Amino acid sequence: MGLADADTYMVLKKSLLLFIITIVSQTLWAGPIQDMETFILKEQFEAAADVYDENEDDLKRNEKARFLQVQALQGQGEIDEAIEVLEELLKGKYARQNRNVVQALYQYGEKPIVPDGSQLSVVYYKLAQLYSKKYMDTHEASDSKERDKLRRKSFAYLKVAKALSEDSEALETLRDKITERKDYYQSLQYEGSFYVFLSYISWQDHVNLIQTSNNNKVTLLNTSSGSCSGVGRKWENASYEFFFDACYIMGKSTVSSIVPSVTHKQNNVAVTGFYGGPGVYWKGLADNVSAGIQIPIMKRNGDWDPPNTGYTVDENSSIRAGISIQTKWKMKYISLAAKLGKVFGNKSSVFNLASIYEF
Amino acid sequence: MKKLLTTLFIFLLSSSAWAYPQFVGFGYTSCATCHYNPFGNGPLNDYGRALSATAVSAKWFYYDKESEEKIANNSGFFGTKPEQTWFRPSFDYRGLMVKRSLGQDSEDTEMINMQADANVVLKFGEGNKFFISGTIGYAPEPQSLANSTEEVDKYRSREHYMGYRPIPSLGIYAGLMDKIFGIRIAEHTAYSRSINNLSQNDQSHGLQIHYTNPTLEIGAGYFVGNMVQEADIRQKGFSTKIDYIVSHKSSLGVSYLNSQSEFLKNYAAAVHYMGTVGKGSSVLLEMGQNVKTAVLDASDETKTIYGLGQNYIRASRGLYLLNSIEYLKEQTGEYRFRFGPGIQMFPLQRWEARFEIYNTRNFSDESSTKDTWDLLMQIHTWF
Numbered sequence: 001m002g003l004a005d006a007d008t009y010m011v012l013k014k015s016l017l018l019f020i021i022t023i024v025s026q027t028l029w030a031g032p033i034q035d036m037e038t039f040i041l042k043e044q045f046e047a048a049a050d051v052y053d054e055n056e057d058d059l060k061r062n063e064k065a066r067f068l069q070v071q072a073l074q075g076q077g078e079i080d081e082a083i084e085v086l087e088e089l090l091k092g093k094y095a096r097q098n099r100n101v102v103q104a105l106y107q108y109g110e111k112p113i114v115p116d117g118s119q120l121s122v123v124y125y126k127l128a129q130l131y132s133k134k135y136m137d138t139h140e141a142s143d144s145k146e147r148d149k150l151r152r153k154s155f156a157y158l159k160v161a162k163a164l165s166e167d168s169e170a171l172e173t174l175r176d177k178i179t180e181r182k183d184y185y186q187s188l189q190y191e192g193s194f195y196v197f198l199s200y201i202s203w204q205d206h207v208n209l210i211q212t213s214n215n216n217k218v219t220l221l222n223t224s225s226g227s228c229s230g231v232g233r234k235w236e237n238a239s240y241e242f243f244f245d246a247c248y249i250m251g252k253s254t255v256s257s258i259v260p261s262v263t264h265k266q267n268n269v270a271v272t273g274f275y276g277g278p279g280v281y282w283k284g285l286a287d288n289v290s291a292g293i294q295i296p297i298m299k300r301n302g303d304w305d306p307p308n309t310g311y312t313v314d315e316n317s318s319i320r321a322g323i324s325i326q327t328k329w330k331m332k333y334i335s336l337a338a339k340l341g342k343v344f345g346n347k348s349s350v351f352n353l354a355s356i357y358e359f
Numbered sequence: 360m361k362k363l364l365t366t367l368f369i370f371l372l373s374s375s376a377w378a379y380p381q382f383v384g385f386g387y388t389s390c391a392t393c394h395y396n397p398f399g400n401g402p403l404n405d406y407g408r409a410l411s412a413t414a415v416s417a418k419w420f421y422y423d424k425e426s427e428e429k430i431a432n433n434s435g436f437f438g439t440k441p442e443q444t445w446f447r448p449s450f451d452y453r454g455l456m457v458k459r460s461l462g463q464d465s466e467d468t469e470m471i472n473m474q475a476d477a478n479v480v481l482k483f484g485e486g487n488k489f490f491i492s493g494t495i496g497y498a499p500e501p502q503s504l505a506n507s508t509e510e511v512d513k514y515r516s517r518e519h520y521m522g523y524r525p526i527p528s529l530g531i532y533a534g535l536m537d538k539i540f541g542i543r544i545a546e547h548t549a550y551s552r553s554i555n556n557l558s559q560n561d562q563s564h565g566l567q568i569h570y571t572n573p574t575l576e577i578g579a580g581y582f583v584g585n586m587v588q589e590a591d592i593r594q595k596g597f598s599t600k601i602d603y604i605v606s607h608k609s610s611l612g613v614s615y616l617n618s619q620s621e622f623l624k625n626y627a628a629a630v631h632y633m634g635t636v637g638k639g640s641s642v643l644l645e646m647g648q649n650v651k652t653a654v655l656d657a658s659d660e661t662k663t664i665y666g667l668g669q670n671y672i673r674a675s676r677g678l679y680l681l682n683s684i685e686y687l688k689e690q691t692g693e694y695r696f697r698f699g700p701g702i703q704m705f706p707l708q709r710w711e712a713r714f715e716i717y718n719t720r721n722f723s724d725e726s727s728t729k730d731t732w733d734l735l736m737q738i739h740t741w742f
Binding site: 202204220221222223225254255256258265267268284288289290291325327329330338340347348349351353 | 636640668670673700720723
């Protein structure tokens with residue numbers, strides 16, 4: 001027998017052996033695997049899982065049976081168990097291939113290669129799919145660290161699956177779904193930051209003159225305006241912004257009597273005070289323009305003088321609560337806000353035009 | 360979507376509404392997109408009507424699955440889709456209920472039929488290069504003449520002109536039109552309009568040129584006053600407006616106006632900005648000065664500085680929140696602020712409702728005067 005004939009003989013012998021093993025294994029396992037396939041097609045996942053459990057000793061080394069088991073578990077919603085099966089495959093049958101793929105991809109930056117017929121890419125894809133399912137099933141109140149862990153695992157398996165797969169459409173669809181969910185969670189996340197602001201403020205209220213001889217009250221109308229500079233803290237997500245801010249008022253006032261019998265008036269009177277409180281903005285359909293309300297407390301002091309010794313000034317100082325409606329226009333770190341409100345007990349409105357710098 | 364766009368383009372090149380520059384929030388920096396008059400106001404073109412029906416107005420009274428294409432097709436005259444391209448009639452009504460000086464002794468309520476116009480646009484030539492627009496309508500008696508014995512004509516034409524656009528970027532217009540200046544907001548009582556004599560009945564006969572390219576929009580006009588007015592009070596002069604279109608989302612511009620009658624010289628200059636700040640939301644800003652000088656006595660001069668800021672927020676399709684802030688400083692040093700928060704709704708195509716509160720505060724060293732609060736409720740419909 002020549003050398004070539006010997007090689008041919010060896011190949012034939014190997015092929016025959018493989019054929020016999022295949023026939024034997026198919027004969028041995030064909031029944032339960034076919035049953036599993038049928039049940040899965042009928043969406044009777046529990047029955048499919050039962051078939052596997054009853055024949056576990058025979059099927060646990062059969063790759064097709066393990067994939068069907070994963071499908072059966074997934075169909076029953078037993079995602080963790082399905083992941084366990086796939087990770088077992090990864091650590092067992094595909095341990096070496098998996099190590100080579102990870103090394104090639106992360107250590108050498110090369111395109112990984114796996115032997116022909118390897119189902120490793122399917123294992124990766126299924127794992128990415130199952131982790132993403134777990135991620136999608138989380139809700140807003142779940143632990144964000146746990147959520148991120150699931151998302152990272154989904155992305156990691158997607159990456160290796162993509163490196164091995166020619167057809168990446170399904171992978172891209174899965175990636176888009178995960179990214180969409182991630183963006184949604186991010187949009188719900190409240191982030192806190194500080195801001196400072198300088199505003200023009202104006203209000204109209206009243207100051208009382210008291211006639212000392214008979215305690216008669218004369219109402220003076222006060223129109224004040226000035227600056228109000230302050231700081232605030234906000235907590236915002238994509239839809240809402242909750243805030244608390246306060247500013248110090250430095251302004252000028254003009255008062256004049258609204259009673260014809262008294263003609264007292266004073267202008268350029270210094271007023272100081274404080275304006276601030278909690279509020280909320282709603283962002284509507286756009287992130288950089290919003291409308292909201294605030295519940296402010298306003299305290300103000302004025303150096304008004306009585307017209308003569310027969311009078312005293314009442315309410316040089318007052319502290320009151322109110323409500324305002326407001327809109328805001330945001331341009332990166334700078335925002336412009338306009339507020340129109342009513343301080344309860346005041347004659348008219350208080351308004352505010354603010355420029356805000358956000359850190 | 361492709362079908363809808365096709366429909367809009369078939370419609371392209373009637374109709375009536377006032378100008379709403381806040382729709383820059385939809386990405387339209389030029390009025391010419393939606394109006395026959397490239398500087399806004401007057402009848403809407405087919406595209407403007409379809410846009411108003413689909414993007415601006417709510418779908419509250421439609422089935423969820425009603426297609427935008429069908430809604431756009433119903434935006435023509437009395438809900439029809441025009442079968443020809445040359446004739447575009449329209450009717451426009453605007454009614455206002457105003458409660459003035461709320462909470463004061465002088466509080467009063469008035470119902471005003473601000474506008475009841477009939478308009479016809481005729482289009483000719485290849486690509487409708489030529490067109491004629493004519494409007495006649497009811498004009499309420501000005502409040503200033505309420506106690507006067509002077510007879511005021513209650514019907515007038517606020518617009519009649521011919522237009523010729525030889526190329527899409529260039530147009531020439533002649534007739535009675537609004538003067539070109541500043542941001543043409545709908546509130547004709549806004550300081551930016553009233554002190555510059557650009558109010559509801561301040562149209563003028565004249566000639567206007569409009570040029571636009573992707574980065575610039577330029578308008579210039581020579582006017583001779585409204586020919587139905589007495590000759591000696593007609594303001595004759597010119598005005599121009601140049602907008603630099605920063606992107607399809609915003610424009611920054613300057614305006615200038617110089618005119619004179621036999622009694623009065625009128626000069627105005629302004630800088631203005633219109634910007635998109637989110638889908639359908641916008642910010643409008645204008646700051647300017649107006650100087651009026653008596654012809655017979657140059658020392659009799661009135662200088663006024665004004666500012667306008669309007670924040671327009673699209674809460675949902677058909678529902679908008681707006682906030683106008685106006686500033687006016689007079690030569691005496693006295694100044695005033697006017698705050699006008701409001702709600703604007705387009706519940707159904709061709710219908711608009713608007714509720715606004717105006718709080719006006721005067722600042723003077725002489726005295727402290729009570730704020731005024733006015734409530735405005737407006738209904739607007741067009742067919």
